Amino acid sequence: MPPHKPHGLNDACRDHRPGPVEAALASETRQRLTAALDALADVELQIVTLRFGLAGSRPRSITCIAKILRMRQEDAEAMLEAALRQMRNDIDRNPGE
DSSP states (O other), rough: OOOOOOOOHHHHHHOSSSOOOHHHHHHHHHHHHHHHHSSOHHHHHHHHHHHTTTTTSSSOOHHHHHHTTSSSSHHHHHHHHHHHHHHHHHHHHHTTT
16 A cells, blocks of 8 residues: 555645644643652652653563562552552642642
């Protein structure tokens, strides 16, 4: 199948960047997520960062995280669940901040 070619001027000139509303929502979401991450204890932040690859590295498994932090896998899982629950609560409690 040949590559997609524009069918007219509208296709060729279409701007695929997010509009101002989408950009504002993305910015607000980023701010709320950052605030929720900042509220975590250091070890919880480290676990969330490792699990989801937030520092630019690849996401890690719970097993790998437990080894890195020298803790039992069950403890790492429990801390991750608690951190995510806290983040959800923080975001739900402060939706406009």
